[in-house]
Amino acid sequence: xxxxxxxxxxxxxxxxxxxxxxxxxxxxxxxxxxxxxxxxxxxxxxxxxxxxxxxxxxxxxxxxxxxxxxxxxxxxxxxxxxxxxxxxxxxxxxxxxxxxxxxxxxxxxxxxxxxxxxxxxxxxxxxxxxxxxxxxxxxxxxxxxxxxxxxxxxxxxxxxxxxxxxxxxxxxxxxxxxxxxxxxxxxxxxxxxxxxxxxxxxxxxxxxxxxxxxxxxxxxxxxxxxxxxxxxxxxxxxxxxxxxxxxxxxxxxxxxxxxxxxxxxxxxxxxxxxxxxxxxxxxxxxxxxxxxxxxxxxxxxxxxxx
Amino acid sequence: xxxxxxxxxxxxxxxxxxxxxxxxxxxxxxxxxxxxxxxxxxxxxxxxxxxxxxxxxxxxxxxxxxxxxxxxxxxxxxxxxxxxxxxxxxxxxxxxxxxxxxxxxxxxxxxxxxxxxxxxxxxxxxxxxxxxxxxxxxxxxxxxxxxxxxxxxxxxxxxxxxxxxxxxxxxxxxxxxxxxxxxxxxxxxxxxxxxxxxxxxxxxxxxxxxxxxxxxxxxxxxxxxxxxxxxxxxxxxxxxxxxxxxxxxxxxxxxxxxxxxxxxxxxxxxxxxxxxxxxxxxxxxxxxxxxxxxxxxxxxxxxxxx
Numbered sequence: 001x002x003x004x005x006x007x008x009x010x011x012x013x014x015x016x017x018x019x020x021x022x023x024x025x026x027x028x029x030x031x032x033x034x035x036x037x038x039x040x041x042x043x044x045x046x047x048x049x050x051x052x053x054x055x056x057x058x059x060x061x062x063x064x065x066x067x068x069x070x071x072x073x074x075x076x077x078x079x080x081x082x083x084x085x086x087x088x089x090x091x092x093x094x095x096x097x098x099x100x101x102x103x104x105x106x107x108x109x110x111x112x113x114x115x116x117x118x119x120x121x122x123x124x125x126x127x128x129x130x131x132x133x134x135x136x137x138x139x140x141x142x143x144x145x146x147x148x149x150x151x152x153x154x155x156x157x158x159x160x161x162x163x164x165x166x167x168x169x170x171x172x173x174x175x176x177x178x179x180x181x182x183x184x185x186x187x188x189x190x191x192x193x194x195x196x197x198x199x200x201x202x203x204x205x206x207x208x209x210x211x212x213x214x215x216x217x218x219x220x221x222x223x224x225x226x227x228x229x230x231x232x233x234x235x236x237x238x239x240x241x242x243x244x245x246x247x248x249x250x251x252x253x254x255x256x257x258x259x260x261x262x263x264x265x266x267x268x269x270x271x272x273x274x275x276x277x278x279x280x281x282x283x284x285x286x287x288x289x290x291x292x293x294x295x296x297x298x299x300x301x302x303x304x305x306x
Numbered sequence: 307x308x309x310x311x312x313x314x315x316x317x318x319x320x321x322x323x324x325x326x327x328x329x330x331x332x333x334x335x336x337x338x339x340x341x342x343x344x345x346x347x348x349x350x351x352x353x354x355x356x357x358x359x360x361x362x363x364x365x366x367x368x369x370x371x372x373x374x375x376x377x378x379x380x381x382x383x384x385x386x387x388x389x390x391x392x393x394x395x396x397x398x399x400x401x402x403x404x405x406x407x408x409x410x411x412x413x414x415x416x417x418x419x420x421x422x423x424x425x426x427x428x429x430x431x432x433x434x435x436x437x438x439x440x441x442x443x444x445x446x447x448x449x450x451x452x453x454x455x456x457x458x459x460x461x462x463x464x465x466x467x468x469x470x471x472x473x474x475x476x477x478x479x480x481x482x483x484x485x486x487x488x489x490x491x492x493x494x495x496x497x498x499x500x501x502x503x504x505x506x507x508x509x510x511x512x513x514x515x516x517x518x519x520x521x522x523x524x525x526x527x528x529x530x531x532x533x534x535x536x537x538x539x540x541x542x543x544x545x546x547x548x549x550x551x552x553x554x555x556x557x558x559x560x561x562x563x564x565x566x567x568x569x570x571x572x573x574x575x576x577x578x579x580x581x582x583x584x585x586x587x588x589x590x591x592x593x594x595x596x597x598x599x600x601x602x603x604x605x606x607x608x609x610x611x612x
Contacts, residue, residue: 303610
């Protein structure tokens, strides 16, 4: 079933212990769509500037990602510059230029309106809500956010949370959103704000799935590991790639069963692990479905007793 | 098969967000033996002062732990005071009094000499080595250490590592010992120093098992989760309890198969999770084997796809 994703398509200049790359094609919607495209049809809503040409467009269209919702306007695309020199788990931002993103008004192509799945990547919750309300027919809505919106745009964010089925955030964001340092208690508090399912991402330690029907004492539904990687080239976009693998796999399944959710968590981890193996979206662009399924088996071996 | 453990038996005054307890019976050898005692016979080598009486002795003997190697001397037992008020993952030490531990000379009772398994808990590597050399007949030796020995007693520690089959340390210790921030590379470097198997503990995120015969690209053998706990009362001794569950289970198995190692990792996590549920060793003292096996199933459900 097709997924519509709204979020950023951007350029990133990235420095890691493995080197430096200037102006890689990036942005949450880019990583998400590439990762999800291995499992289902993906449609993107974003805004880009004049620096986004046929070469960048082809990154999407080669994976049959629908780009009719990518608006082209005068000016430059969103630009981010950051490094991970001291700690690969935490980006240090050196420069952010919103550019055309500053006045982003998501426009939903009519052809997107029959989408069954909607992913609201990390953007202004006011825009997330607008897209959500414009697509009332979707069957499952997932979303992401970040510390900036949690701290300074809380009331707008709370409105969005009410309309989400699944929220994907990291440990720090979960603790901040719930104002509670215990992860299980924080998870319950966040789910009380709306989402039935919560995925808390732990970076190199994997991710945990919580469900609001969880019996007391069980803690969580599933903990998926991350793959211990011999070399992390660039962790940028790993979380968005996780989201793409997770939600893409769910959209490919006939029903939202507990088994489908479990496998989706593992596919999320699989896609996150690939994203770290090259700079930018390079690895996701080259990837094959056979490589994805082989790594899914590696994850199974890494966690299973028998 | 019986395990001999050498390490500290101590008193801990502990403050956590759940409250404060004065002079709980603690020490690495105490947590380790209690956790391991559910799986196999355990024999302790330690030193205590005049403040260790029949009541404390009974904590061990009720679990059929052999205390003939606990030496009683004039003076006070090792004492530690610490808190976990800001971060449950990291103890803040307020006071350490070595007391009788300062002149600890491990003495091995003759009755211990047929032990098949030896655990060298976190003590001076000079003492670890002495015990190791005095028990050349043991079949499997595991050990623990900490940042202090890694930084300031490196050459003595390197001698011990040569004689270990299994080393259990945490992320920070592994990175420090290998001088490498990448966990997989650090694991390979640490195993090159001696241990065939390495267990790296990630606190609330679980633990990873590495084996020195690991093929390139596989990363690790197994990643066991930790249980997401609704309430962590006191994390003191969780790592030693993990070690006790891990090594105790291995000692109960006829052979060191890959399957036995995998289950041992899960039993380690199980015992670590129980240790956090009460102050000090209280939960380990009350525990039943049925509770342990029920929680083992919870861990299976938490990680398994099918």
